[in-house]
Amino acid sequence: MSRTPHHPTPEQIELPMVLDCLSDPIRLAIVYQLAQQERVSSELRCGDFSALSGKSNLAYHFAKLRDCGLMRTRVAGTNRFMRLRREDLEARFPGLLDAVLSSAARDADRLQLLPECEVISAGRS
């Protein structure tokens, strides 16, 4: 297990990879949940997404989200803390992330995204 997973530099972030990442319902839900959580703590553990899929499948999606530059993983003990790379995304593709997030919010029920209150209260169980 490599101590620090690979993350692309801002310049290495590619638009098609970002859009492809966000086109998967599970990954979109992960990003959406991270964005909601930003108002409280800005970081979430892998386990906080267990409602979305199984552990190994989540690890697969986390890797894709890291590889495309959408999120950053910080290792702390046995936990991994995830956060959105908001500033890097905004610098690279201004307005894109917000447009996708607000579009997702409009279809929150159709996309089966967690309502805001549940997301926030999921920070500690």
Added chain:
Amino acid sequence: MSRTPHHPTPEQIELPMVLDCLSDPIRLAIVYQLAQQERVSSELRCGDFSALSGKSNLAYHFAKLRDCGLMRTRVAGTNRFMRLRREDLEARFPGLLDAVLSSAARDADRLQLLPECEVISAGRS
């Protein structure tokens, strides 16, 4: 050959399908070219995209772009005229298309998108 290809209603346009469509470099180039052309005539024929790929492969991508609601095809004689569904997209996901298009414009060289002048002059050959 069905006279009028199928198009989804605005309500049927789904965010993941739209993002997935835009994540393919060829389809992104098609949408980008349509957006550039909008300033002149708002419509392009299939043949105007021949620089991007072969005919049958383009037909495949056109079908995907229609199915996800990104563009509309109008049949006129032996020609098909394509145009962006800007208003429908804007009503459904405000700001999304513009954010993607301006992001693509920033990476126009990296994404091998046609420069604006070439796109416009390609309307008539």
Added chain:
DNA sequence: CCAATAGTTCAATAAGCATTGAACATAGAT
């Protein structure tokens, strides 16, 4: 009618993707 033009459809291929469970690695607690 015949030929040319514009696109679509079909079949086949190869590559990539999401999902699953089992095995593994790491850190913390007892």
Added chain:
DNA sequence: ATCTATGTTCAATGCTTATTGAACTATTGG
């Protein structure tokens, strides 16, 4: 040291996707 919790990696599965060329359809022009 051992047990537990957290998460990753690996291998296998089935599914979807992009691409290609050939065959096909339909319209226009001579």
